[in-house]
Amino acid sequence: MTDGDQADGRTRQRLRAAVERRSLPALAVLSVAVLVVVFYYPVATVLVDAVLVEGRMTLRAFRGILTDPFYFGELARLFAGDSPLAVIDALLSGDRRLGVVGFTAYQATLSTVASVLLGVPLAYLLARYEFPGRETVRSLTILPFVLPSIMVAVGFYATFGANGTLNATLALVGLGPVDLLPSLSAIVVAHAFYNAPLVARITTAAWESVDAGAVETARSLGAGPFRAFRDVVWPQIAPSILMGGALTFVFTFGTFPIVLALGGFELATVEVFVYRLIGDLNYAEGAALALVELAISLGVLYGYLRYEAANTIESGGARPQGRKPLWPPSYSARELLPRVGLAAYAVVAFVLFIAPIASMVYASISGPNGLTLEHYQFLVERQMAGASFQVRPGTAVRNSLVFGGAALAVALPMGVVISVLTTRRYRGRKLVDTVAMAPLAVSGIIVGLGLLRGLVFGIDIGGWRIAVDGALAIVAAHAVVGYPFVVRIVAPELEALDRQLVESARALGAPRARALLDVELPLVWPAVIAGAAFAFALSVGEFTATAVLASGTGQYTMPIAIERFIGRRLGPATAMGVVLLVVTSVSFVLVDRLGGDRVGL
Amino acid sequence: MTALASDPAVTLDAVTRRYGETTAVEDLSLSVADGEFFSLVGPSGCGKTTTLRLIAGFEEPTGGTVIFNGEDVAGVPPEDRNVGVVFQNYALFPHMTVGENVAYGLNFADPPGGASDDQRVAELLELVDLPGTQSRDPRSLSGGQRQRVAMARALAPGPDVLLLDEPMSALDAKLRERLRVQVREIQQELGITTVYVTHDQEEALAVSDRVAVINEGTAEQVAPPRDIYHRPASRFVAEFVGDNNVFDGEVRAVTDDTAIVGIGEERISVGISDREGPAVSVGDRLTFCVRPEVLTVPGRSNRVTATVESAEFLGETTRVHLDWADHDLTVRTRDALDGDVTLGFDPEDVHVVERRN
Numbered sequence: 001m002t003d004g005d006q007a008d009g010r011t012r013q014r015l016r017a018a019v020e021r022r023s024l025p026a027l028a029v030l031s032v033a034v035l036v037v038v039f040y041y042p043v044a045t046v047l048v049d050a051v052l053v054e055g056r057m058t059l060r061a062f063r064g065i066l067t068d069p070f071y072f073g074e075l076a077r078l079f080a081g082d083s084p085l086a087v088i089d090a091l092l093s094g095d096r097r098l099g100v101v102g103f104t105a106y107q108a109t110l111s112t113v114a115s116v117l118l119g120v121p122l123a124y125l126l127a128r129y130e131f132p133g134r135e136t137v138r139s140l141t142i143l144p145f146v147l148p149s150i151m152v153a154v155g156f157y158a159t160f161g162a163n164g165t166l167n168a169t170l171a172l173v174g175l176g177p178v179d180l181l182p183s184l185s186a187i188v189v190a191h192a193f194y195n196a197p198l199v200a201r202i203t204t205a206a207w208e209s210v211d212a213g214a215v216e217t218a219r220s221l222g223a224g225p226f227r228a229f230r231d232v233v234w235p236q237i238a239p240s241i242l243m244g245g246a247l248t249f250v251f252t253f254g255t256f257p258i259v260l261a262l263g264g265f266e267l268a269t270v271e272v273f274v275y276r277l278i279g280d281l282n283y284a285e286g287a288a289l290a291l292v293e294l295a296i297s298l299g300v301l302y303g304y305l306r307y308e309a310a311n312t313i314e315s316g317g318a319r320p321q322g323r324k325p326l327w328p329p330s331y332s333a334r335e336l337l338p339r340v341g342l343a344a345y346a347v348v349a350f351v352l353f354i355a356p357i358a359s360m361v362y363a364s365i366s367g368p369n370g371l372t373l374e375h376y377q378f379l380v381e382r383q384m385a386g387a388s389f390q391v392r393p394g395t396a397v398r399n400s401l402v403f404g405g406a407a408l409a410v411a412l413p414m415g416v417v418i419s420v421l422t423t424r425r426y427r428g429r430k431l432v433d434t435v436a437m438a439p440l441a442v443s444g445i446i447v448g449l450g451l452l453r454g455l456v457f458g459i460d461i462g463g464w465r466i467a468v469d470g471a472l473a474i475v476a477a478h479a480v481v482g483y484p485f486v487v488r489i490v491a492p493e494l495e496a497l498d499r500q501l502v503e504s505a506r507a508l509g510a511p512r513a514r515a516l517l518d519v520e521l522p523l524v525w526p527a528v529i530a531g532a533a534f535a536f537a538l539s540v541g542e543f544t545a546t547a548v549l550a551s552g553t554g555q556y557t558m559p560i561a562i563e564r565f566i567g568r569r570l571g572p573a574t575a576m577g578v579v580l581l582v583v584t585s586v587s588f589v590l591v592d593r594l595g596g597d598r599v600g601l
Numbered sequence: 602m603t604a605l606a607s608d609p610a611v612t613l614d615a616v617t618r619r620y621g622e623t624t625a626v627e628d629l630s631l632s633v634a635d636g637e638f639f640s641l642v643g644p645s646g647c648g649k650t651t652t653l654r655l656i657a658g659f660e661e662p663t664g665g666t667v668i669f670n671g672e673d674v675a676g677v678p679p680e681d682r683n684v685g686v687v688f689q690n691y692a693l694f695p696h697m698t699v700g701e702n703v704a705y706g707l708n709f710a711d712p713p714g715g716a717s718d719d720q721r722v723a724e725l726l727e728l729v730d731l732p733g734t735q736s737r738d739p740r741s742l743s744g745g746q747r748q749r750v751a752m753a754r755a756l757a758p759g760p761d762v763l764l765l766d767e768p769m770s771a772l773d774a775k776l777r778e779r780l781r782v783q784v785r786e787i788q789q790e791l792g793i794t795t796v797y798v799t800h801d802q803e804e805a806l807a808v809s810d811r812v813a814v815i816n817e818g819t820a821e822q823v824a825p826p827r828d829i830y831h832r833p834a835s836r837f838v839a840e841f842v843g844d845n846n847v848f849d850g851e852v853r854a855v856t857d858d859t860a861i862v863g864i865g866e867e868r869i870s871v872g873i874s875d876r877e878g879p880a881v882s883v884g885d886r887l888t889f890c891v892r893p894e895v896l897t898v899p900g901r902s903n904r905v906t907a908t909v910e911s912a913e914f915l916g917e918t919t920r921v922h923l924d925w926a927d928h929d930l931t932v933r934t935r936d937a938l939d940g941d942v943t944l945g946f947d948p949e950d951v952h953v954v955e956r957r958n
Contacts, residue, residue, distance in 0.1 A: 498690065500688040504754070506678065507684055508754065509680045
């Protein structure tokens with residue numbers, strides 16, 4: 001080796017070391033920059049839209065919404081300056097008006113109650129009983145996260161619609177038909193389908209972390225089983241039930257596809273109206289309404305977080321309570337009663353959770369003359385021969401996969417970098433955490449609207465007009481939806497890693513980025529893959545932001561295609577739904593096999 | 602203070618580390634000579650591990666400076682400090698084999714002495730008495746073996762300083778004793794500067810050239826093991842290191858080589874001939890200590906009569922707890938003691954810990 005070679009090698013080594021040293025801060029800065037461009041700037045645009053009318057700052061749009069009985073019902077009179085007593089009187093009267101916001105809160109409340117009522121028994125079953133398939137049922141509770149809501153809506157149509165399986169079953173026994181769609185109860189039940197597993201998931205985790213020793217101590221001190229439950233178990237699971245409820249309220253308050261599909265415009269929520277106002281190009285009112293919605297959601301979340309901070313009970317290193325067999329060991333009332341209750345629950349849960357999916361699959365392969373593949377055939381024919389204004393199924397599938405892949409390519413590295421940033425200890429970490437997780441709380445409508453107004457329509461910077469292609473905006477919106485889930489899955493795993501592994505690597509000479517690459521990522525790779533699958537599935541199922549950005553363009557995805565079919569042709573909609581189900585199920589299997597246990601939601 | 606030929610390998614100069622309101626290390630100064638085996642010992646939470654992490658560069662001091670070979674290393678990241686670290690839980694990379702673990706540091710530094718990476722790994726595993734284990738999964742090893750792999754991994758790139766953070770505390774007592782001898786032998790063979798953190802004072806005394814006893818973030822005493830044991834510089838050191846009987850009393854009379862100290866009605870002769878520092882005079886308050894093993898049964902010039910309260914049989918000796926004029930007294934003896942006994946000890950075996958006037 002010559003001196004020149006050696007010097008060359010050393011320069012290269014030094015260069016590599018310099019790159020490795022700076023790559024993590026660089027990636028962090030890049031992630032923040034992406035976040036600003038695809039989230040904070042667009043959301044700011046929405047705010048500006050709402051307060052800047054014809055070049056002047058004004059709160060007119062907000063005042064208009066707050067004092068309009070159409071939105072706030074009787075409460076609007078309060079904001080308009082009527083006496084509170086008169087308003088309360090009106091609210092208590094029989095023909096009170098709720099307004100759109102009031103109705104949204106009303107259906108969210110009903111949905112929350114339904115979700116808790118259906119979720120807590122499942123948590124009881126999963127936490128306290130042993131039976132074959134318990135683990136499977138438990139991991140299935142994560143499924144709603146990746147099931148596209150529009151597909152669930154199709155499933156509800158196939159079950160409860162005029163020609164659905166429910167009416168077919170009723171007809172067999174000479175009853176019916178019943179007309180359940182559109183109706184408030186359909187919306188509430190669909191929301192329960194979605195959120196009861198979430199409540200169950202959170203509550204089960206809390207129930208399993210109750211220390212058996214604490215219960216046994218209470219029993220040995222003289223408390224009966226019920227008293228021990230009330231004094232020891234309940235205080236530890238109640239905050240989790242409340243958390244599940246608060247999250248359900250926020251999710252269902254901002255609900256869009258389910259209401260759009262199952263409620264029609266007669267039962268419109270705030271989100272549906274925002275969508276409609278945008279369609280009418282009334283951006284100021286739409287933006288103001290979206291912000292009012294955001295304020296209410298954030299208010300509920302903040303209230304919950306305050307409660308959680310004050311009521312969290314840490315029980316580390318607990319030994320979980322033993323599980324009981326599902327088959328009663330003796331036929332006493334004490335053993336039988338809860339099991340009979342669970343059996344009744346199982347029937348309801350089966351109808352609610354299995355029927356929509358099964359009905360959708362069945363509807364996709366059945367016609368007036370028995371089993372058929374005509375609906376799938378229709379999809380293929382439409383792809384071949386559809387007019388340019390019609391939705392082409394193949395294009396929708398292709399768009400979904402391309403957007404999913406592209407969104408994943410952004411969301412995954414961003415999620416991993418933010419996970420690293422939020423698991424290290426430094427001043428300002430809380431702020432970074434909040435800034436990075438804010439997209440979880442902001443509805444797709446706002447993100448979509450902001451991207452549309454801010455980036456797709458273009459910005460003027462120094463005489464240059466910068467406009468982003470609609471497809472890119474959709475990818476950006478999907479990445480914003482997906483990366484917080486990557487963080488929620490990867491960050492707990494990184495947090496659980498022994499900090500000294502990284503310190504050992506660094507003491508051995510590895511720069512921070514190398515330690516991440518060599519030590520941390522190989523050890524959490526199942527979580528990284530699970531996060532990737534999650535981000536991909538969310539992108540494939542995303543409806544709200546896509547609906548805003550894809551309207552009137554050829555960039556429709558599978559959920560958008562389903563929504564366009566749903567009103568006219570249920571068959572093709574269900575066939576499309578099955579395609580979507582297959583894609584998301586593959587993602588779900590990946591999530592489940594590789595680390596769905598620690599999803600921090 | 603000893604004059605050193607060159608700069609010390611590691612110097613802490615008035616180092617302080619605060620976390621918000623709490624102070625882990627406060628105004629700590631010490632220096633470790635090149636090739637020295639230096640131990641930091643103290644109760645849990647005393648700041649000894651923080652001190653080690655400050656040297657390694659995992660933490661930066663909030664005050665004072667850390668100096669390596671005369672150079673301030675403020676802002677130098679751990680990967681550039683050329684230190685080897687062994688943690689209590691070993692922190693072996695679970696997704697790598699033993700060989701890959703040991704070789705990891707060679708990604709960033711060439712093996713010393715121009716050996717190839719493979720040669721270096723083999724050499725290190727030989728050194729820690731685990732030859733031929735390159736392809737083993739670290740999870741299949743016993744605790745003691747893992748600890749030695751961690752040691753080999755830390756030594757592979759040829760660090761200037763070896764930092765050991767309670768490396769034995771997860772192991773059982775017998776293994777700990779065997780391994781500490783091995784660690785000391787390796788350290789001597791390589792002549793590597795070593796900073797060893799432990800809460801086990803016996804371990805620190807057994808292997809170190811010098812020991813720093815840390816309490817509440819500051820060094821109470823820095824000295825060779827024998828001085829730490831026989832000549833504790835503070836009440837804390839006297840009580841923390843080994844069993845001890847510590848008393849407070851007032852000087853009643855002074856001769857050339859002894860002081861007569863009164864504890865209530867009792868009188869004890871205390872040897873002061875080898876004492877450094879200001880002379881002892883009548884009226885001073887003294888804190889002094891007598892090790893349990895020097896209290897023997899037939900009396901010497903100091904005699905105390907005490908009552909046996911309880912005894913712990915430890916095998917080679919028995920630790921006996923006695924009551925002497927309402928003071929607790931501990932004795933180590935091979936004799937069976939019971940009832941009232943008279944014990945004796947020489948004034949030279951009494952060490953003055955603190956003096957106040």
